[in-house]
Amino acid sequence: MNRTWAEVSCEIPADMVDLVADYLVEVTGNGVSIDNLELDTFSLDTVEESSVKTVRAYFTPGEELDAQIAELAQFLHENAPAFGAGSIPPPRVAMIGEEDWATGWRQHFAPTRIGSHLVIKPTWEPFDSAPGDLVIELDPGMAFGTGTHPTTRLCLEALEEIAASLGAAPLEVLDVGTGSGILAIAAAKLGARRVVGTDIDPDAVVVAAENCAMNGVADAVELVTTPLEAIPGSFTVTLANILAEDLVRMAAELATTVAPGGFLVLSGILCEREEYVINGFVPTGLSFQSARHGGEWSCLVYRRGA
Numbered sequence: 001m002n003r004t005w006a007e008v009s010c011e012i013p014a015d016m017v018d019l020v021a022d023y024l025v026e027v028t029g030n031g032v033s034i035d036n037l038e039l040d041t042f043s044l045d046t047v048e049e050s051s052v053k054t055v056r057a058y059f060t061p062g063e064e065l066d067a068q069i070a071e072l073a074q075f076l077h078e079n080a081p082a083f084g085a086g087s088i089p090p091p092r093v094a095m096i097g098e099e100d101w102a103t104g105w106r107q108h109f110a111p112t113r114i115g116s117h118l119v120i121k122p123t124w125e126p127f128d129s130a131p132g133d134l135v136i137e138l139d140p141g142m143a144f145g146t147g148t149h150p151t152t153r154l155c156l157e158a159l160e161e162i163a164a165s166l167g168a169a170p171l172e173v174l175d176v177g178t179g180s181g182i183l184a185i186a187a188a189k190l191g192a193r194r195v196v197g198t199d200i201d202p203d204a205v206v207v208a209a210e211n212c213a214m215n216g217v218a219d220a221v222e223l224v225t226t227p228l229e230a231i232p233g234s235f236t237v238t239l240a241n242i243l244a245e246d247l248v249r250m251a252a253e254l255a256t257t258v259a260p261g262g263f264l265v266l267s268g269i270l271c272e273r274e275e276y277v278i279n280g281f282v283p284t285g286l287s288f289q290s291a292r293h294g295g296e297w298s299c300l301v302y303r304r305g306a
């Protein structure tokens with residue numbers, strides 16, 4: 001499908017990058033790219049970190065776009081003083097094709113080690129793996145989930161720890177909101193005997209299928225767009241890296257997918273929304289195990305009694 005995206009660029013003080021990137025990820029559900037402003041050199045040796053950076057995000061063009069850009073401009077304006085900026089230029093909007101969006105990611109994606117054994121590696125980067133490494137090759141394509149975002153990283157760390165704690169017990173994993181398929185691929189590489197990835201976005205499922213094939217786990221991962229209640233069976237681990245509001249809305253359905261003694265890992269939660277999610281999961285009867293944090297993000301682990 002040849003889709004068009006609204007590429008929205010914000011030139012902001014470097015210290016403000018994390019705040020704005022998190023805001024844009026939350027609003028778009030996609031990743032962002034971050035550039036130094038105007039690298040006017042042909043020698044990388046002379047490149048210095050710029051005090052001004054450009055954060056780019058990708059919105060779906062449509063009726064809501066103007067309002068979303070106005071809200072973004074207001075967000076930048078309100079937060080600028082805290083970062084010593086008198087004023088910030090209004091966000092720039094450019095319409096681009098899907099190809100350009102996918103390629104833009106490549107400059108900002110490097111091999112990343114996560115937990116004890118997992119390594120996320122772009123397909124175009126060489127990497128010498130160590131014994132025991134579980135390497136996931138990923139082309140981020142058009143779906144969220146490159147391993148660089150804290151919400152993904154926290155899920156991967158939790159999954160690896162849970163898998164280790166289960167020892168020889170069978171690992172069966174449901175990945176709700178699979179995006180690029182990164183968590184499903186990790187589950188398969190960790191030895192899960194059943195992995196199901198589900199996403200409401202059919203484009204994400206296509207990308208996830210390609211990524212599974214590239215990682216040699218196409219046969220081990222079932223990818224679907226069906227609602228949770230239509231997925232048969234229950235799982236030793238259910239992972240859901242979606243937004244706090246969706247997690248709470250889907251609390252009962254998510255809990256139902258967890259087998260006796262199994263775990264539920266919730267991610268995509270801004271720390272300020274952690275309590276809201278914890279309260280939302282009280283009625284499920286699952287027992288709260290732990291919270292882990294990365295940047296502004298929280299990841300909650302629950303367990304069903306045996």
Ligand SMILES: C[S@@+](CC[C@H](N)C(=O)[O-])C[C@H]1O[C@@H](n2cnc3c(N)ncnc32)[C@H](O)[C@@H]1O
Pocket residue numbers: 029143144145146147151152155175176177178179180181182183198199200201204241242246268
């Ligand atoms: C933040 S991405 C997570 C991608 C990947 N699992 C990771 O951890 O990096 C969220 C994904 O969830 C999907 N999603 C959002 N709401 C959903 C829902 N109710 N059911 C299934 N997928 C959903 C989105 O389409 C998107 O691909």
